[in-house]
Amino acid sequence: MFGIDRLDEDLLVMRLFNDERHLRPGGTVSGPAMFSLADVAAYVATLARIGKQALTVTTHCSIDFMRKPAAGVDLLAEARVLKLGRTLSVTDVLLFSEGQAKPLAHASLTYSIPPGR
Secondary structure (H helix, E strand, C coil): CCCCCEECCCEEEEEEECHHHCCCCCCCCCCHHHHHHHHHHHHHHHHHHHCCCCCEEEEEEEEEEECCCCCCCCCEEEEEEEECCCCCCEEEEEEEEEECCCCCEEEEEECCCCCCC
């Protein structure tokens, strides 16, 4: 369902492979599919920095849907960890239709990191 196009200290680019199961009537990608991409991208970006940590969980997510996704193309998430502390990770995620310059959605996510990492 997901793939990683880029992963380094500055940026994670994750892909949601366009699939009929993610579509609403009319052919648009559903909001829950877009939310999933943002959440998984923030999770992977966080774990890439802290390593495997059981019980690292989403504690906050705010997402603004700004545009309808383009039909028939994958969605891309650009995730940037803004702050990585001992107990919290804050990540900014922009979602795009592949090949489009304007973002579809903007999400801000906070993950709780268990003690003792």
